[in-house]
Amino acid sequence: MVETNPGIAPQGTVAGVRYGPALALLASLFFMWGFITVINNTLLPHLRSVFDLNYTQTTLIESVWFIAYFVASIPSAKLIQRIGYKPALVTGLCVMAVGALGMVPAAQIPSFEVTLVALFVIASGITLLQVAANPYVAVIGPPESSESRLTLVQAFNSMGTFFAPYFGGYLILSRTVGGTSLEGTQLTEAERLADAQATQLPYVMVAVVLLAIALVIWRSNLPALGSATRRVSKEARKKLSLWKHPNLVFGVPAIFIYLIAEIGVANLFILFVIQPDIAGITPAVAANYLVLLWGGMMVGRFAGAYLMRRYNARHVLAAFALFAMLVMIGAATLHGPVAMWCLILVGLGHSIMFPAIFALGIKGLGPLTEEASGLLIMAIAGGALVVVQGWLADSYGLQASFWLTVACEVYVLWYALVGSRTRAEKEGITEEDALQASA
Structure with a gap:
């Protein structure tokens, strides 16, 4: 649950402690979970080759990953309430490290089922970090600069997603027969076994880094957060209803649906561009183009932050969604390299969707912001429905499955123009009156 601290000082201190070092340390967490999440984009084509998976089975891997957000989010919130933010951050990092080390026996056996369990454990640890770190970053400094702080650490998250394809491409795909062969190449059992073991070193390296960060955080002096305002907020929201605020009601499915689009594109990107009628390249080469997709998201996030300081956030979101x-539509209908570049460019369009939808979804909710934020975080589980796109790819073709992504973009566009309007905006009243009307 989000805590707000009545002792926040206006000159960059919290209860007399400078928050700059804490923010820098937390930025490393955002980098790591972005990095580890996007390693999956190179892991999926690797596992498809090793275990001879169809598209449905391949996307099931990512579904298991995002199911963890739904399963672990509420227990994570309860754990944070029980042990506090700092121990929760350390616990999340340790859980991720255990999952990363679980990839070693999964590759040694090799076992598809053990791989799924290990990835679920990693994702559960990331969920705990998400639930703890996002609100912590928002409240450790002056409230008027909370959006700036969140944008800054999200940029580090994007930086992690930018570098991850290089890491996965070099240490996984470029070191395997499947990763350096064209689509359709048949691997022998010996080659599959050798390829499977290529994931051991990268995940051991990841586990070591996670444990090192956990040790640094454990020994650090992170500012503590007070609970007085949380108790006041709890009393204030007893008689208020979340469901009378349309920007939230439509915002939760907007996050859910957006995640289907983002994860579907990212995880099927390599499998799409290696097709002979698209780019006809190897998975290892395709990973280099995947970097451009995530790079576009990083650039778009900075550009979007700049634009939203000058223009209405709803209009900026609508432009990006359009x-x-x-x-x-180009990726779903065109062929050759132009289709690949259409898929790369969608990263630019997706860049601001999560933060913009999140901000619009909690706008004007006052003491209801905590619960609203929790619902929006749980909606990240929408990424699990990427398996639906896998089924569409098996049934109608990989390129045709991107029409599902087009439909997702249409909903986000509608939300930006219509669904994101607050109750106060619709009824021409103040936000305070809108909150009272929700009682």
Whole structure:
């Protein structure tokens, strides 16, 4: 649960402690979970080759990953309430390290089922970090600069997603027969076994880094958060209803649906561009182009932050959603390298969707912001429905499955123009009156 601290000082201190070092340390967490999440984009084509998976089975891997957000989010919130933010951050990092080490026996056996369990454990640890770190970053400094702080650490998250394809491409795909062969190449059992073991070193390296960060955080002096305001907020929201705020009601499915689009594109990118009628390249080479997709998201996030300081956030979101819809239509209908570049460009369109939808979804909710934030975080589980796109790819073709992504962009566009309007905006009243009307 989000805590707000009545002792926040206006000059960059919290209860007399500078928050700059804490923010820098927390930025490393955002980098790591972005990095580890995007390693999956190179892991999926690798596992598809090793275990001879169809598209449905391949996307099931990512579904298991995002199911963890739904399963672990509420227990994570309860754990944070029980042990506090700092121990929760350390616990989340240790859980991730255990999952990363679980990839070693999964590769040695090799076992698809053990791989799924290990990835679920990693994702559960990331969920705990998400639930703890996001609100912590928001409240450790002056409230007027909370959006700036969140944007800054999200940029580090994007930096992690930018570098991950290089890491996965070099240490996984480029070191395997499947990763350096064209689509359709048949591997022998010996080659599959050798390829499977290529994931051991990268995940051991990840586990070591996670444990090192956990040790640093454990020994650090992170500012503590007070609970007085949380108790006041709890009393204030007893008679208020979340469901009378349309920007939240439509915002939760907007996050859910957006995640289907983002995860579907990212995880099927390599499998799409290696097709002979698209780019006809090897998975290892395709990983280098995947970097451009995530790089576009990083650039778009900075550009979007700049634009939203000058223009209405709803209009900026609508423009990005319209752009994403158009390039996805291109990816679903065109052929050759142009289709690949359409898929790369959608990263630019997707860049601001999560933070913009999140901000619009909690706008004007006052003491209801905590619960609203929790619902929006749980909606990240929408990424689990990427398995639906896998089924569509098996049934109608990989390229045709991107029409599902087009439909997702349409909903986000509608939300930006219509669904994100608050109750106060619709009824021409103040936000305070809108909150009272929700009682």
